[in-house]
Amino acid sequence: MAILLALTVATSRISEERGFRLIRFENVGLRYDMGPEVLRDLTFEIRRQSFQFLTGPSGAGKTSLLRMLFLALRPTRGLITVLGRDVATLSRKDLPSIRRRIGVVFQDFRLLDHMTTYENVALPLRVRGKEEREYRQDVVDLIKWVGLGERMNALPIVLSGGEKQRAAIARALIDQPDVLLADEPTGNVDAPLARRLLRLFMEAQPVRHRRGHRHPRSRPHGTGGCAPADSFGRTTGNL
Amino acid sequence: MPAGNVAGRAMTTVIAIMTFLAALTVGAVSLVADTAGRWQNDISDEITIQVKPAEGIDMPQALETARQIALQTPGVQGASVLDEAATGRLLEPWLGEGVDLSELPVPRLVIVSIDTDDPPNFAFMREELKAAVPEADLDDHRAWVSRLVTMARTVVLIGVFVLSLVIVATTLTVIFATRGAMSGNRHIVEVLHFVGARSSFIAREFERHFLRLGLIGAATGGLVAIVLFALLGYFTAANRQTPEADQISALFGSFTIGWTGYAGVLLLIATVATLTALTSRWTVTRHLAEIDMISPVES
Numbered sequence: 001m002a003i004l005l006a007l008t009v010a011t012s013r014i015s016e017e018r019g020f021r022l023i024r025f026e027n028v029g030l031r032y033d034m035g036p037e038v039l040r041d042l043t044f045e046i047r048r049q050s051f052q053f054l055t056g057p058s059g060a061g062k063t064s065l066l067r068m069l070f071l072a073l074r075p076t077r078g079l080i081t082v083l084g085r086d087v088a089t090l091s092r093k094d095l096p097s098i099r100r101r102i103g104v105v106f107q108d109f110r111l112l113d114h115m116t117t118y119e120n121v122a123l124p125l126r127v128r129g130k131e132e133r134e135y136r137q138d139v140v141d142l143i144k145w146v147g148l149g150e151r152m153n154a155l156p157i158v159l160s161g162g163e164k165q166r167a168a169i170a171r172a173l174i175d176q177p178d179v180l181l182a183d184e185p186t187g188n189v190d191a192p193l194a195r196r197l198l199r200l201f202m203e204a205q206p207v208r209h210r211r212g213h214r215h216p217r218s219r220p221h222g223t224g225g226c227a228p229a230d231s232f233g234r235t236t237g238n239l
Numbered sequence: 240m241p242a243g244n245v246a247g248r249a250m251t252t253v254i255a256i257m258t259f260l261a262a263l264t265v266g267a268v269s270l271v272a273d274t275a276g277r278w279q280n281d282i283s284d285e286i287t288i289q290v291k292p293a294e295g296i297d298m299p300q301a302l303e304t305a306r307q308i309a310l311q312t313p314g315v316q317g318a319s320v321l322d323e324a325a326t327g328r329l330l331e332p333w334l335g336e337g338v339d340l341s342e343l344p345v346p347r348l349v350i351v352s353i354d355t356d357d358p359p360n361f362a363f364m365r366e367e368l369k370a371a372v373p374e375a376d377l378d379d380h381r382a383w384v385s386r387l388v389t390m391a392r393t394v395v396l397i398g399v400f401v402l403s404l405v406i407v408a409t410t411l412t413v414i415f416a417t418r419g420a421m422s423g424n425r426h427i428v429e430v431l432h433f434v435g436a437r438s439s440f441i442a443r444e445f446e447r448h449f450l451r452l453g454l455i456g457a458a459t460g461g462l463v464a465i466v467l468f469a470l471l472g473y474f475t476a477a478n479r480q481t482p483e484a485d486q487i488s489a490l491f492g493s494f495t496i497g498w499t500g501y502a503g504v505l506l507l508i509a510t511v512a513t514l515t516a517l518t519s520r521w522t523v524t525r526h527l528a529e530i531d532m533i534s535p536v537e538s
Contacts, residue, residue, distance in 0.1 A: 070433065072530060092438075100435035110430045127436035171434070 021045045021081070022179050023069060028078030030064055038064055042078070046179070051202070063107075066183050070104050071095055083178055100128065103172030105182035109164045111156040111171075117143060117163075118152050121170045128175070139174060146170045146200060162193045166200070173204055180204070247452055250420040250515075254456030255463075257409040258511050262464030262504040264405045268398035269500030275391025284355045288318075288368060289376045292344040301372045302347055308367050309351045314359030321348040413511055417449060417518040421526075428526050438527045446520045453515025454508070461508040468496045 023046040030039040038061045046052055056062050067073040068080060071087060080087045083101055090098065111120045119126075121143055125135045143152055146166040156164055165185065172180055182201070186194035288305045290298065302320045309318040321329075323340050326347060330338070353359055361379045368375040424445070431441045 072433070096435050096437045099433065104433055106433075110426065110433075112427060112430055123430070124434040127431060127434055127440055129440075175435075 022048050022083060024079075024081040026079040026081075028068070028075045028080055030061070030068065030073070031076050037076075039075075048178075063183060066181055069179075069181055070102050071099060100124070100175060101178040103175070103177035103180040105165070105168045105172045105180070105185055107183040107187060109156070109168040111159075111164055111167055113156050116153045116155060117148055117159070117167050120156065120167055121174055123171060124175045135174075142170045142174055143167075162197070165193075165197060169197070169200060169204075247420050247423075250416040251452050251456040251459075253416040254413055254453055254511060254515065255460040257412045258457040258460030258507060259464050260460075261402075261405045261409045261507055261511075262461045263467070264398070264402045265503040265507055266464060266468050266496040266500045268395065268402050269496045269503060271391070271398050272395045273497050273499075275388070275395055278387050278391060284353060286351045286353060286361075286377065286379045288349040288351060289346050289378060290349070290372060291346045291374045291376065293374045296374055298341075298347060301374060302349055305349050305368060305372050305375045308371055309349060309364070312359045312364045312367070314354050314357050315351055316354055317352040319350050321350055409511065410514060413453070413514050414518045417453075417515050418522050420449075420452075421445070421519055421522040425526060428523055429530060432527060432530060438524065441527065442520045442523045445523045446516045449519035450512055450516035453512035456515075457508040457511035461504045465501060465504055468500065472496075 025042045025044050028039065028042040029037050031037045042065070054062055054065065064073065068075055068087075069082070071082065071090070074087070083098055085094070085098060112123070115123070118139060122132070122135060122139045125139070126132075140149075140152070143149060146169055148163060148166055148170070151159060151163055151167075154163075156167070159167065169182070169185070172182070180201070185201070186197055288309060290296075290301050290305055292298065306318045306320055309315050326345065327334075327338055327340060330340075330345065334343075361377065365377045368377055428441055428445070431444075432438075
């Protein structure tokens with residue numbers, strides 16, 4: 001059983017007029033080359049402050065769906081609206097600004113091996129051109145929050161699978177994204193760690209939603225009041 | 240960017256080797272072109288009178304007569320007899336050291352410098368010489384010059400052709416080596432891309448990194464070639480008095496490549512480094528276009 005977890009975090013940047021919808025799929029279909037449709041008639045929406053799981057057997061198209069969500073793949077038909085923008089009308093130069101509002105935790109972590117935990121987590125801020133003195137404390141706080149305070153200067157090669165996963169989560173969260181997408185976030189870890197990671201996602205949402213608190217360092221683990229997780233079964237269409 | 244990985248080091252090494260070879264070619268072509276020009280100039284402002292040995296000839300007297308006739312001819316700027324020591328050194332590769340030239344029927348030479356703008360009348364000079372010294376022959380080198388200039392130009396043309404091939408090979412090698420090194424960095428491009436870096440930022444970061452690697456490789460290869468040329472120039476200058484060095488000097492002068500050669504090598508270093516940087520930019524841009532909102536049909 002594979003799990004795709006799509007966690008959405010709302011901020012004031014999303015207009016209330018759009019009905020709290022961060023992402024909307026309408027009759028979306030996807031096919032590779034001339035093959036059969038791997039995704040057919042997908043219609044769903046992800047509202048802010050919602051917590052979504054997507055499950056399905058291997059090869060069902062979960063990763064393809066995720067790639068469409070973080071704008072790496074265009075659908076062959078249908079309408080996708082991400083953060084209020086119709087992706088069909090997005091030009092190449094629009095993509096980075098939208099991607100900066102979407103945090104992604106990849107299945108294989110994709111940490112850069114030549115960078116320390118601190119540098120990996122700070123990477124999204126660095127590529128935005130921010131000065132280190134502006135973000136240093138935030139990065140340190142977030143790394144401590146995900147439980148990697150002792151591994152701040154470690155390279156990914158010496159981190160365990162769970163530690164890499166937490167570093168990847170911290171990197172996805174560091175710039176307060178509107179949407180957090182995680183591809184099989186518990187796929188490579190044992191059950192206790194999987195529960196801990198899920199708790200981490202749950203804690204991330206309400207705390208980050210509070211204004212004036214950039215990072216949830218004041219909250220002890222496991223005490224977060226998360227929004228109820230909506231089942232992805234609300235989606236219509238076939239995976 | 241990672242400080243250095245195997246692909247990066249291999250690329251730097253390949254760039255260093257190719258730049259070294261290209262710099263050697265640049266230096267060699269520059270040397271041949273300079274030497275060809277020097278041959279032409281040296282020979283065209285110099286003629287020789289050869290006095291052949293004959294029964295009962297007073298060689299010193301005959302040489303002096305020939306020298307005087309030359310000096311009296313309009314258009315001649317100077318004339319000197321190639322003394323026995325110089326003649327002996329000229330013949331040393333064939334006859335060995337310490338040969339007594341007076342005992343051998345060896346022709347002797349009078350070197351005549353002429354005004355290239357107002358050259359003497361060679362036919363008149365030849366007749367005057369024949370009348371005074373029947374054993375004297377005037378060699379104005381014109382046939383030589385013509386053949387030598389043709390040969391030199393051919394050699395330079397061949398050199399330029401070889402240089403073009405080496406530059407094309409260097410360009411292709413640098414492009415493929417850079418692309419090879421880049422393929423090991425695709426994951427970095429993807430991560431930067433998906434954390435929201437703009438294409439221009441990613442391209443600039445890679446361009447800067449590969450410009451540095453290209454500069455290190457090209458400068459290493461180019462500087463080794465420059466040092467090699469400097470050493471060759473030093474050793475030929477230091478051993479100028481030996482017969483072997485005389486032969487080399489006769490062919491290549493002081494074996495220095497001149498400022499055009501050094502400038503060519505520096506230009507080569509800059510070109511190779513720039514090429515490396517641009518190739519990395521093209522590769523990153525193309526890779527980003529591949530992963531950026533691709534249609535599954537296009538992919």
